[in-house]
Structure formats: structure tokens, C-alpha cells
Amino acid sequence: LDPAFAKGGCGNRDVFFPHILALADTYEGDLVALPVFIDGGLLYYRTDLLRKYGLGGPPQTLDELLRYAKKVQQGERRTNPGFFAFVWQGAQYEGLICDFLEFAGKDGSFAVKDATVSVDTPANRKALRFMGDLIHRHGVSPPDTYTEMKEEEVRRFFQSGNALFERNWPYAWALHEAEGSPVRGKTAIAPVPSFTPGHSVSTLGGWHAGISRYSDAKPESVRLLCFLTSYDVQKKLALNLGWNPGRKDVYDDPDVLIRLPHFRHLRAVFENARPRPILPYYTQLSEILQRHLSAALSGRSSPGEALAAAQREMQAVVSRYRRK
Numbered sequence: 001l002d003p004a005f006a007k008g009g010c011g012n013r014d015v016f017f018p019h020i021l022a023l024a025d026t027y028e029g030d031l032v033a034l035p036v037f038i039d040g041g042l043l044y045y046r047t048d049l050l051r052k053y054g055l056g057g058p059p060q061t062l063d064e065l066l067r068y069a070k071k072v073q074q075g076e077r078r079t080n081p082g083f084f085a086f087v088w089q090g091a092q093y094e095g096l097i098c099d100f101l102e103f104a105g106k107d108g109s110f111a112v113k114d115a116t117v118s119v120d121t122p123a124n125r126k127a128l129r130f131m132g133d134l135i136h137r138h139g140v141s142p143p144d145t146y147t148e149m150k151e152e153e154v155r156r157f158f159q160s161g162n163a164l165f166e167r168n169w170p171y172a173w174a175l176h177e178a179e180g181s182p183v184r185g186k187t188a189i190a191p192v193p194s195f196t197p198g199h200s201v202s203t204l205g206g207w208h209a210g211i212s213r214y215s216d217a218k219p220e221s222v223r224l225l226c227f228l229t230s231y232d233v234q235k236k237l238a239l240n241l242g243w244n245p246g247r248k249d250v251y252d253d254p255d256v257l258i259r260l261p262h263f264r265h266l267r268a269v270f271e272n273a274r275p276r277p278i279l280p281y282y283t284q285l286s287e288i289l290q291r292h293l294s295a296a297l298s299g300r301s302s303p304g305e306a307l308a309a310a311q312r313e314m315q316a317v318v319s320r321y322r323r324k
Contacts, residue, residue, distance in 0.1 A: 001031040001211070001222070010034070010226035015247045017270055024275045025208055032210050034229045035246030037237070039205030040273040041102050041192055042266070044158060044166040044176065048186045049076070058190035060197050062103065062130060065165065069140040072164045080162065086134060087154045088167040090145035092294035094286060097276065098203035099167055100293055103127040105194025105201050110289070112277045115322045117314045119289065120307040126195065128296050128303035136299065146297035159183055167192055169205065170244055173262050189262050191269050204273040206244070238263070244270070281321055288313045 013021065016035060025033040045058050053072050059065035069085035076083040089095035101110055107123035134141040142149070142157070149157075151168060155175060158166035161182040166172070176187045191200040209228060211221040227233060234245040238256050244266060250256060251267040276282065289310045296306035 001034070001225075010222075010229065015231075015249050016229075017246075017248055017273070020204065020246075020270070020273060020275075024204060024278065025210075033208040034210075034225055035206060035208050036228050037207045037243045038246050038270055038273070039169055039244060040202035040270050041098055041167060041169060042202060042269045043190045043192045044168060044172065044187055045190065046164050046183065046186055047188050049164050058188070059193050061193050062195050065193050066134075066138060066140065069164060070138065073140055076164075083162050084142045084157075085140040085163060086165040086167075087141065087149060087157045087163045088134075088145065089151060089154055090131070090135070090141070090149045090297055091147060091153075092290050093150060094290070095150055096290055096293050097286060098205075100124075100127060100131065100289075101203050101274070101276070102167070102192040102201055103131055103194075105196065106199040106272075107194070107196060108201075110276060112279060112285075112314075112318055115318055117285075117311050117318055119314065120304075120311040123195075124307055125303045128293065128307065130195075132297050132299070132303070135297065146294055170262075170266060171242075173260075174242055189265050189269070191272060200272050202269050202273045204275040206246070208246075281317065284317050285314045288317070 017038070020035055020038065021031065025031060025035065043058060049072050050056070050068070053075055055068050055071070059068050065086070073083055073085040089099050097110070101108065104124050104127035108127055109118050109121060109124070111118045135143060135145050151172075154166055155168055155172045157163055158168075158172075159176055159181055173187075173189065175181065176183050178184065191202065194200050209225055211218060211225065215221055229246055231247065231249065234247050234250045235253055235256060237243040238245055238250055239259055242260065245251065248267060251263045256263055277285065279285070292301070292306040292310035295301045296303050301309070
């Protein structure tokens with residue numbers, strides 16, 4: 001796309017998140033796609049409960065999150081025995097990997113570089129141990145976290161008023177703020193904290209559009225892509241559909257902020273978005289890692305055993321494709 005970028009009227013590349021273009025939309029040094037809709041994991045929290053218990057803003061580290069969770073849960077349990085302070089995606093599916101990578105933060109990794117898999121690291125072990133402790137040791141996450149909790153289960157639990165923190169995607173904001181929601185006007189968003197201050201990571205999702213090298217309408221396709229990622233169209237998609245723009249500048253638009261005030265904080269979350277490995281056989285690696293993460297959360301294996309086994313199995317898959 002680089003040679004056609006300016007010709008198609010796409011303007012300045014600087015209007016996009018540069019690290020997202022570099023990590024998710026560039027292949028072997030060439031720009032191959034543009035983000036039309038960006039998604040990323042974030043932390044929802046109850047502003048009323050933080051005020052009630054004399055706590056400051058959102059937690060900056062996972063240790064602080066745990067401290068907040070314990071204090072609020074202890075207080076809320078006096079009148080609401082079904083209250084659990086922190087809900088997140090722990091069932092065995094792709095969402096578990098997204099949460100795991102966010103808990104690990106910038107110090108962790110799930111990478112395949114030069115045909116070598118990296119997932120069994122000290123930071124990842126620490127994150128996986130923390131996830132299990134939230135359920136079994138500290139009891140601030142529900143016991144069915146590793147069997148039932150996916151996006152909607154988590155969203156409904158938080159929206160019912162029975163949690164302080166929720167890890168989810170931006171789509172939940174509109175539902176939390178809908179008329180009749182028990183948490184309407186009581187919810188705010190922040191980056192998912194990490195163990196180290198300033199090392200927050202958001203797992204990147206969304207839709208990125210490219211053009212086939214075999215297309216017989218490349219100039220027209222470039223113009224369409226530039227149209228879809230233009231300021232006016234990205235603004236309309238945000239206002240009419242609630243889509244998170246692929247452009248940075250739309251997050252500062254006054255009209256957008258009136259309708260979608262949480263966009264003021266979303267931009268900071270997406271500044272730290274990081275994709276999962278971009279490989280044609282990623283789903284095979286994902287299935288392996290999901291299985292072993294789940295085994296650790298259920299107590300069937302230790303975090304070290306789970307990640308070591310996952311790395312061995314994933315390395316075998318990568319090596320098999322490498323030989324082809």
C-alpha cells in the first residue's frame with residue numbers, strides 16, 4: 001500500500017496509531033492493510049464503590065487492583081454475599097489468551113520469532129499464577145471463572161452490580177450505560193493494569209482491510225480503503241455504529257466526545273495495544289495455549305508446568321510448518 005497511499009488520498013500515515021500499523025498492518029517492511037475498526041481489552045470499574053471505600057482512581061498495578069478488590073469485596077459482602085470484586089474471561093477459548101497477555105503486560109510475551117516460540121517466561125508464569133490466585137487463593141473472582149466466564153457472562157455479572165472490576169472490550173460500555181442498567185452512570189474505563197507501573201498492554205482486536213495482490217481493480221480498491229479510513233467516514237462510523245476508529249484524531253473530535261465520552265480514555269488504551277502472533281496457523285497455537293492455561297487455572301497443573309508444556313507443543317507445530 002505504501003506507493004499507493006498518497007495517490008489514493010489516504011493522507012498522512014501519522015493519523016493512525018503507528019505501533020498498530022507496524023505490528024499488525026506491516027509485512028516484511030511493507031504496509032499491507034489499514035485499521036478500519038480497532039478493539040482492545042480494557043478495565044471497567046465502579047466509580048461509586050471506589051468513592052464509598054475511600055479509594056482513589058483506578059488501580060495502576062495488579063497488586064493495587066487486588067488490594068482494592070479485597071477491601072471492597074469485604075465491605076459489599078455484608079449485604080451482598082454474591083459479590084465478587086473482579087470478573088474476567090477465564091473459560092477455555094480465545095478470550096483466555098487475551099486476558100493472559102494483558103495480565104502479563106509488556107514484560108510478558110507470546111511470540112514466534114525466527115521459528116522459535118516464546119511463552120514460557122518468568123513474567124508469563126507470574127501472570128498465570130496471579131490469575132489462578134484471584135480465584136482460588138484470594139477468592140475475589142468467581143469459582144466458575146475458568147469454566148463459564150466469557151465476554152457476555154462477565155458483562156452481565158458486572159452490569160448486575162455484583163462486581164467492582166471487569167475486564168472486557170469496549171462494546172460493553174454502551175450496554176452498561178443503557179437505560180435501566182444498574183451500573184449506568186457509575187462506570188468508568190482504564191487500561192488493564194500490570195505488575196509494573198506503565199507496562200500496561202491491551203490485546204489488539206478489530207478489523208483491518210487490505211487489498212489482494214491479485215485484484216484487477218487496485219486503484220479503485222485503494223480509493224475505497226482511503227474512503228473507509230477517512231476522517232469523515234471514521235467519525236460517522238463512531239457516531240452511528242459506535243465503532244472505535246482506526247484513526248487517532250477522531251478520538252479528540254468534540255461531537256464524538258459528547259456522544260461517546262469514554263473515547264477520551266480509549267485512545268490511551270489503544271496506544272498500548274499489541275497483537276497476537278500473526279501466523280497462518282495461529283489457531284493451532286491458540287488451541288494448545290488455551291488448553292494449558294485452563295489446566296493451570298483449574299489446578300490440574302502448575303503455571304510452570306502448563307507454560308513449559310504449551311511451549312513444547314507449539315514449538316512442534318512451528319517446526320512442522322517450517323519444514324514445509
